[in-house]
Amino acid sequence: MSFLGKFVSRSRIRKAARELAGEANSKNYVAMAREYVIAGSTDDVLRVCTEGLQIFPNDAELRRLGERARQLQLDQRIRSLQEQLATSPRAAIWRELADVLLSSSRLDRAEQVATEWYEATKDGDALYSLARVYAERFYMDRRSRDGQRAYEMAEHAKAQMKDQGGPIHLQFQLASRCGAWTEARAAIARLLELRPGDPTLEANFRYVLAMAGNVHGQNGEIQSLELAMRRVESSGRFVDDARGAAPESANVAVRPMLQELSADADVRAAIYLRGGTALVQGPRGATAERTARAVREIVQASRNAARRLGLGQTQEVLMEGAFGSLLVAPADQASCAVWCENSIKREHEDLLKKLTGMAGRSRGRVI
Numbered sequence: 001m002s003f004l005g006k007f008v009s010r011s012r013i014r015k016a017a018r019e020l021a022g023e024a025n026s027k028n029y030v031a032m033a034r035e036y037v038i039a040g041s042t043d044d045v046l047r048v049c050t051e052g053l054q055i056f057p058n059d060a061e062l063r064r065l066g067e068r069a070r071q072l073q074l075d076q077r078i079r080s081l082q083e084q085l086a087t088s089p090r091a092a093i094w095r096e097l098a099d100v101l102l103s104s105s106r107l108d109r110a111e112q113v114a115t116e117w118y119e120a121t122k123d124g125d126a127l128y129s130l131a132r133v134y135a136e137r138f139y140m141d142r143r144s145r146d147g148q149r150a151y152e153m154a155e156h157a158k159a160q161m162k163d164q165g166g167p168i169h170l171q172f173q174l175a176s177r178c179g180a181w182t183e184a185r186a187a188i189a190r191l192l193e194l195r196p197g198d199p200t201l202e203a204n205f206r207y208v209l210a211m212a213g214n215v216h217g218q219n220g221e222i223q224s225l226e227l228a229m230r231r232v233e234s235s236g237r238f239v240d241d242a243r244g245a246a247p248e249s250a251n252v253a254v255r256p257m258l259q260e261l262s263a264d265a266d267v268r269a270a271i272y273l274r275g276g277t278a279l280v281q282g283p284r285g286a287t288a289e290r291t292a293r294a295v296r297e298i299v300q301a302s303r304n305a306a307r308r309l310g311l312g313q314t315q316e317v318l319m320e321g322a323f324g325s326l327l328v329a330p331a332d333q334a335s336c337a338v339w340c341e342n343s344i345k346r347e348h349e350d351l352l353k354k355l356t357g358m359a360g361r362s363r364g365r366v367i
Contacts, residue, residue, distance in 0.1 A: 009039045026056040033065045042076075045069040058354045074104045091123060098129040107133055124160025127153050128167050135170055139177075140313045142236050142303070144229035147174055151225060165194050176204075178228035179239035181212035236303040254279060254355065261351050266340045268324065271295050272355060274334040282339075295337045299330045318344070331356035 016035045020028040029052030036044040049066030056062060081097040094117035101110035111133045118126035131153035138147035151174050158167040172187035174180075188205045195201060232238055254272050261270035262281035269282035269291050278292035298317060306314045317328040320343075327344045328337040329352040336355040338348045 009035070013039060024055065026052060026059045026062060029056070030059070030061045030065070033062065037065065037069075042069050042072045046073065060350050060353055071104065074100055078104075089120065091117075091121060091125065094121075094123075095125055095129070098126075102129070102132055102136065105136075107136055124157045124167075127157035128161065128170070131157055131167065131170055135174060138174070138229075139238075141306075142233050144226070144233040147178070147229040147232070148226060150174060163194060165191055168194075172204075175225055175228075176208060177238045177240050178225065178232050179211075180223060180225040180228040181208060182223075183225050184208045185212045236300055255281075257351055257355055261338055261348065264340075264345075264348075266342055266345075267338060267348070268341060269337075269339040271337040271339075272334065273299070273336070291339075295328060295335070298326075298328055298337075299335045302328070303330065327352065329353070329356045 013032075013035045016028070016032040020032050022028075029048060033045050033048045033052070036048060046066060046069040049062050049069060052059065052062045053066060077100055078097065081093055081100065085093050085097060094113065098110050098113045098117065101107075101113060111130065114126050114129035114133060117123065118130065131150045134146045134150035134153065137143065138150055151171055154167040154170045154174075158171075161167060168187050168190050172184055172191065175183035175187060185205075185208050188201060188208050192198070192201050192205060258270045258272055258279055258281040261267055267282065269280060269288075271281075271292055272279040273292065273296055278289075278296070280288040280292050282288075283291050298319075299314075302314045302317045305311075314330050317326075317330070319326040319328075324339065324341040325344045326337060326339045327348065329335065334356055336352045338344065338352060340348065
């Protein structure tokens with residue numbers, strides 16, 4: 001940027017800062033962040049967005065700008081690590097690069113890096129990184145073979161990484177999310193041996209112990225890890241989908257947002273699904289129940305189809321026809337839908353993003 005450009009940019013940033021100081025609303029936070037985007041100051045964009053989201057956690061634009069800034073930071077760090085790896089390859093660089101790629105969901109590249117690391121060093125940490133990659137694929141796509149590979153690689157890594165809890169914790173996550181309580185109980189007991197008295201581990205141990213009493217499947221067979229993972233693949237759902245950590249949308253006032261959606265004269269129905277709960281605005285009584293059930297079936301069918309075709313995780317489903325338009329936004333913990341007589345509007349999409357806690361993510365669309 002030229003000297004004049006930098007001078008103008010600094011002037012605009014000062015102006016935006018004064019307006020934000022005068023009135024700390026979401027609009028002024030977004031304006032301030034955008035000025036830093038123009039100036040190319042990624043750290044400041046992230047700082048402003050983080051501060052703004054603490055006050056306005058449901059602002060879609062702040063979340064989008066913050067996610068973009070965070071991704072740019074990751075890209076810069078990845079380039080730096082790749083340069084270091086080319087000149088001075090060592091375990092610490094391999095590990096950090098694999099972790100950064102994994103955290104940014106670049107699973108193919110993370111697998112490649114972890115494989116190269118293992119081939120070069122035969123290090124148990126490299127096997128653990130590979131196991132984490134396959135576990136993430138299992139969580140996203142629900143393919144049982146990915147889950148089984150993750151568990152087996154964690155077992156091999158555990159043999160090399162004596163008294164390190166990472167691989168054991170990964171096995172516990174895989175087993176407990178699938179409902180393989182025998183394996184989950186063995187893993188959590190071993191973790192407690194490594195970290196006795198840990199309150200989180202003790203709470204998980206009590207939960208698993210209670211669930212481990214039901215180790216038989218629907219037909220009387222033992223609920224083995226392999227069987228549990230196959231059932232996740234066929235159903236598309238994990239055991240902890242209803243119990244798991246609260247999604248971002250847990251802090252959102254769901255019903256008022258549904259009412260805001262349904263207030264549009266073009267909207268015939270707005271639906272929110274989480275676990276066994278369904279909130280519906282628009283249709284009433286039996287019609288509301290049928291509508292919610294149909295949307296739940298669409299979510300399940302789209303996930304199954306995407307998984308079988310190897311398309312990854314379904315982010316959006318758009319259906320259009322003589323009935324109007326139906327937009328469904330499936331998420332890990334909650335799913336939302338809006339049914340309009342005409343085309344889906346941008347404000348409808350923004351509200352669905354807030355409800356599912358997916359604002360700011362890149363989205364693929366199944367039509």
